Amino acid sequence: MMSAPIQPSHRASSAPHSDAAKDGHETIPTVEVGSIIGTGREAVIVHKGERYRLRITANDKLILTK
Secondary structure (H helix, E strand, C coil): CCCCCCCCCCCCCCCCEEEECCCCCCEEEECCHHHHHCCCCEEEEEECCEEEEEEECCCCCEEEEC
């Protein structure tokens, strides 16, 4: 089964960057999902040796499962 391509967002680049928090004191790293998943619909993310699956649903929602 072929995956539908991921539509680009309003941002010009998929490179990681930071957005300033509302209070202006903290920045939160922001990553476009396409830079993690690529052209597919899912990816495996490893955190402290545990594997998690990030996937895009048929309704274009993100689900992270262990």
